[in-house]
Structure formats: structure tokens, C-alpha cells
Amino acid sequence: MTSNAASAQLLAIARDIAVRASEFALEARRAGVSVAATKSTPTDIVTAVDRDTEAFIRSLILEARPDDGIVGEEGAARVGTTGLDWVVDPIDGTVNFLYGIPSWSVSIAVAEQAGPRRIEGSTLAGVVVNPVTGELFEASLGGGARSSGRPLAVNTGVPLGQALVATGFGYASEVRREQAEVLLGVLPEVRDIRRMGSAALDLASLAGGRVDALYERGLNAWDHAAGGLIAREAGARVGGVRGGREDVELLVATAPDLYDAFAALLRASGVDA
Ligand code: IPD
Helix, strand or coil, rough: CCCCHHHHHHHHHHHHHHHHHHHHHHHHHCCCCCCCCCCCEEEEEEHHHHHHHHHHHHHHHHHHHHCCCCEECCCCCCCCCCCCCEEEEEECCCCHHHCCCCCCCEEEEEEECCCCCCCCCEEEEEEECCCCCCCCEECCCCCCEECCCCCCCCCCCHHHHHCCEECCCCCCHHHHHHHHHHHHHHHHHEEEECCCCHHHHHHHHHHHHCCCEEEEEECCCHHHHHHHHHHHHHEEECCCCCCCCCCCCEEECCCHHHHHHHHHHHHHHHCCC
């Protein structure tokens, strides 16, 4: 078990790497960007900047923590010997990045035993940076969550009908059809829906009270590792729809007093049908 002090040290390294990677990606965006390849479907894209930023992050991690593992969205997998893994999304919100919508992020976390689909142990440190706005969200295990030195706290006391809910959609057409069907059940029962395009920023937004709840199916560990810790440290409950741990099947996050009602709405809407 890693101590809070060790988590704070890991956070300092993660913050430094995330800030440098944000500057790198922003500079590359200014120089121009285009789709380098598609991944799971024709709409699931990767740009050269995603790849270059991940390579840059990887080199900084190896410099600072040569024995740790790495799990990266663009394939930076590396098995370590310490039991700690760096979980990296160089650009979360790649479609926004491509279109110039100022809602994408660099997301870096350190977790115990992370795989691409699930984190088995605790997440110890996490940083999410929006390079366009300059906002930085961060947390260490047991150390609270902050943005620009300001403590973050989720909204509490929000009834289901007043909840502003963030969600997102996968890249496969059939998965989207199912996600749209679930939305039919959710949308009439809440304040409104936001689809902002970066799951890491969605979780940071929850932590900062900009939304009240979020759910998404099909998120990989790099989409939610850092944001999940930031949300938890800001007081959120994060998990699956029937309790248990969030994973690639489903992630649900709200203030603790909203969780059960929101999870019940998701089940009634067929989220895990
Ligand atoms: C995507 C974003 C998006 C979410 C998708 C993710 P990417 O990550 O987080 O908000 O809805 O499920 O795949 O592909 O831009 O790194």
C-alpha cells in the first residue's frame, strides 16, 4: 500500500509531465492537425499529435520512473516491476481536438495494476489539463482534489430531476444505437444532458460542480483513470451500475446522495440490458 506522501510525490511528477505535454500538444495543434489513421471504426480517429504527445509523455515517465509500467491509449504499453502503472491519454477528446473545439485534455494517472479495460488497485495520483483554457485539475489519494490551488467539491443535495448529466458515446454504430435508447429513458427524467467530448474533462467537471452526474459505457482506463480519482477526491461516488468497480462496461459517477437514484434510472433505461 502506497502512503499519502508517496501519492503526493507521484502527483508532482504527473503534474510536471502533464503540463509539459499540454504545451507540446497545443504547439502542435497550432502548427496544424489532420487524421493520421482510424482505429476501431472510421469515426475513431488518431492524429499524429496524439501519437507524438504520447511518445513525449512516455519518454518523460521513463526518465522519472524507469521501473513503472505504462498503459497508453495509442499503444505505449510497458510492463513495469513496481506494481505501479502510468495510465495515459495524450489527447482525450481527439474529435474536439481535430475540429478546434476547446474541450480536449491531457490525462495522466498513476495506479496500482492498471490494464486498458480496468484498474485493479487504487489510483494514487491523477492530472487532467485542458491545454486551451489552461485549466488543470489534480488529485492524490487521500490528498483531496484541486484546480489552480482551489479545492474541488461535487454538488450535493441535487434531486434527480434537477441533475445536469454528462455522458458520451462510443465509436461503433451498433453501440451508439443502444446508447441512444438508454438516453431516451434518461433525458426526460433529468435537468438536461451534456455531451462535451472528453470523458476526462467530464469527470473533472463533476468534481468542480459543473455537472451533477455522469455515465458512459465503453470507457477505457485511460479515459477515466485521472478524472475518476479527481472526482472521488472531490467527494463523488464512482462505480458500476450495480455497485462494484467502474470498468469498460460502465462508469457511473455522482455525489453519494444522488448515486442510488441515478443508478436506478440507468437500470430502468436499460443501461445494462
Ligand atoms: C473519447 C472521449 C469521449 C468519450 C469516448 C472516448 P478519445 O476519448 O473521452 O468523450 O465519449 O468514449 O473514447 O477517443 O477522444 O481519446
